[in-house]
Amino acid sequence: MALVEIENxxxxxxxxxxLRGISLKVDAGEVVCLLGASGSGKTTLLRCINHLETIDQxxxxxxxxxxxxxxxxxxxxxxxxxxxxxxxxxxxxxVFQRFNLFAHLTALENVTEAPVxxxxxxxxxxxxxxxxxLASVGLEKKAxxxxxxxxxxxxxxxxxxxxxxxxxxxxxxxxxxxALDPELVGxxxxxxxxxxxxxxxxxxxxxxxSFAREVADRxxxxxxxxxxxxxxxxxxxxxxxxxxxxxxxxxxxAAN
Numbered sequence: 394m395a396l397v398e399i400e401n402x403x404x405x406x407x408x409x410x411x412l413r414g415i416s417l418k419v420d421a422g423e424v425v426c427l428l429g430a431s432g433s434g435k436t437t438l439l440r441c442i443n444h445l446e447t448i449d450q451x452x453x454x455x456x457x458x459x460x461x462x463x464x465x466x467x468x469x470x471x472x473x474x475x476x477x478x479x480x481x482x483x484x485x486x487x488v489f490q491r492f493n494l495f496a497h498l499t500a501l502e503n504v505t506e507a508p509v510x511x512x513x514x515x516x517x518x519x520x521x522x523x524x525x526x527l528a529s530v531g532l533e534k535k536a537x538x539x540x541x542x543x544x545x546x547x548x549x550x551x552x553x554x555x556x557x558x559x560x561x562x563x564x565x566x567x568x569x570x571x572a573l574d575p576e577l578v579g580x581x582x583x584x585x586x587x588x589x590x591x592x593x594x595x596x597x598x599x600x601x602x603s604f605a606r607e608v609a610d611r612x613x614x615x616x617x618x619x620x621x622x623x624x625x626x627x628x629x630x631x632x633x634x635x636x637x638x639x640x641x642x643x644x645x646x647a648a649n
Contacts, residue, residue: 486556
């Protein structure tokens with residue numbers, strides 16, 4: 394069953410077409426990696442899924458529900474009330490390139506904040522959950538440290554734990570290792586591998602080809618705001634069909 398349904402989505406920004414008729418379905422438990430050059434629309438698509446960006450045409454459903462919109466009696470989409478959008482967005486975790494942790498809160502407090510404030514969880518229950526999540530990303534001994542006392546890889550793992558604290562049904566990752574020093578990339582990717590192994594539905598924008606090859610169920614190549622190719626990783630990496638995919642992979646391999 395498709396958890397995410399994207400149908401003919403268009404997004405315009407500053408007179409430019411950023412997304413041009415994107416259609417894509419992601420099944421529950423599936424890991425999909427989005428590849429493509431800078432400016433291909435990957436990050437914008439992620440931000441549209443959880444309504445951090447509005448769309449100009451088409452529709453996006455998560456678990457069968459529109460996010461950010463409601464369909465009127467005339468069949469047209471209209472913006473829904475913020476409270477309803479916030480409740481739906483709470484079930485969609487997102488991890489950004491920059492860690493976006495609250496600098497004045499410890500790792501533990503960063504993870505407990507949203508469950509208490511948004512889900513209404515008791516502080517004690519949120520603390521127990523947060524400690525379990527920090528342990529799951531290998532940071533149980535760093536719970537009382539502030540972000541500036543953590544490495545970039547540790548901060549990103551706190552950000553992942555923070556997203557998981559909301560018990561999401563979908564996780565979105567926007568190049569989660571791009572701001573990290575090379576020696577710290579592996580620890581974040583390993584955390585993501587464990588999430589995938591646990592059955593989490595994930596859409597990942599990444600340039601980490603080894604991760605896409607080993608972990609993804611499907612790899613989607615984007616170019617100029619469109620999906621130009623989608624295939625299992627063994628097929629896409631060994632025999633890419635579209636010239637844009639061939640050129641992109643050739644550049645990536647040459648750079649490595």
